[in-house]
Amino acid sequence: MNKNDENTEKIARLRQIATNVRLRDMEMIYQARLGHIGGDFSATDILVTLYFEVLKIDPKNPTAPDRDRFILSKGHCAGALYTTLAFAGFFPESELATFAQPLSNLNGHPNRNKVPGVETNTGPLGHGLPVAVGTALASQLTGLNYRVFVITGDGELQEGSNWEAAMSASHYKLDNLTVIVDRNRLQQGAGTEQTNGLDPLDEKWRAFGWSVREIDGHDYNTLLDIFAQVPFEPGKPNCIIANTHKGQGVSFMQDNVAWHHKVPNAAEYAAALKELSAQNGATPLELPKIEVKVGV
């Protein structure tokens, strides 16, 4: 098999996994009657690429000292993370059915003390990057040769803590640190540029001393290619601005701010299920059924 075919096959597999992540995540959200489907779907392709092709991790040994670290700074997208972690083998897929149920390990935001593979508890925005800086710095101090990847939201970058961390990262020349900005251009209530504009975002990161690349966050060819290039420049932290669509994969959710944390009703659920299932011939998976609460 030549290199090209190999890549095509790899990408087809990632697409298939991502579609199934979206399907199962949506099912979880539908049953729990809560979640953040828009941001889950915009980050799914990045998450799947990281967990299935990039991160050097062993789901059977999730605390190995030299593992690559991944931090989901936009912790409200726990649904996409849990589904990806389960598919990657960190915990049984059957546990996904407990999402948000009383006493479940799968809270609305990820908890490292309960979920294998989670590195730090997120939920309040603007916490992931500072922790990632410390984690990347520790690798320099201990000589353990791992890399640190963080996904932040774009609205999340309005938090000043990110920029304090950005300065530290370049000051300490953390080229083992990569931030992926999920640039879906929407936050909770409106567009980022209508709320507190971030553009020109690439120039901001450059000014803070980072090496910056801008990509299509749903294009697997580009995703694989860009992660293979890390570190972009020796001695500089890496920033990937991934242009994405909130709600990617479901036409009526896509780029619609209402789907930040809206939960599909029965008709919307059926329509979305149909659209997603049709993609790449993915077969919807059977999730163990739990009783759906009504009228929440």
Add this chain to the structure above:
Amino acid sequence: MTQLFDCRDAFNEKLLELAHLDTRIVTVVNDSVGSSKLTQFRAEFANRLINVGIAEQNMVGVGAGLANGGLIPFVCGASPFLTGRALEQIKADVAYSNTNVKLCGMSSGMAYGELGPTHHSIEDLAWLRAIANMTIIVPADPVETSQAVAAAASITGPMFLRISRVGVPVVHPADYKFEIGKAARLREGRDITLIANGVLVHKALEAAEQLASEGIEARVLNMATVKPLDEEAVLAAAAETGAIVTVEEHTIYGGLGSAVAEVVVTHQPVPMRILGVPGVFAPTGSAEWLLDHFGLNAAGIYNAARELVKPTK
């Protein structure tokens, strides 16, 4: 069935009404227009709603600056992020600088249920109570919420309003007059006093009913103002009823129970029980499930009261 109200609605109705009368009233938010229910305010006063984006520290600082410019800012954000993230701004820019900022902690307590401890605001009263020059109000129902908003607008100085999204029934009569620093006696009794605020006041009333059926007459105080505390009402409760149970949607460390205990232990020691969230991060569960889980319901209050008083008949 008793009708339940989301206090954010009363909050915004009153704020809108006041904004029409007083052009100095502005709102400051952190991408929280919807969650603070300020959509109508934005529609009517687009330029008087300042959305700084997801940036709570900036939000509180900007609030202090607006106050410096002569405006009356109502700074509205989810309580955990408003108080936790911007605590030093609250201390230095608002309380210490004595600026006329109204901090409105929305969806407080464990209202965010399954979203977990990062989104629960059960430390806010302790944090803010420790700061000098801070008035803290926890309204129990829409009637009181509305009056608390009016009081906030009419009084100059720092204030924190804790506004829940959990459905509550009306517990006050229509002619109720809210006064900062004054407890409301919602039920007479001489055997024990139940002191509650916020979403747990109606549960304390329910517990009092249950106690009454066994001959225990519980006084029920709604202690909406946590700071400055109505010490007179607390001391009268201690002297006249001899036992106190406090209940709050907050950690047992540093909130209403602590405030009451500080007064009781200094001036009029009587047996007490402090009900709230014990020193743990909540497990996964809905808002209502978590209240039950921690015994913050009529049964829990009843049981605590029964530990302190025996029935007389």
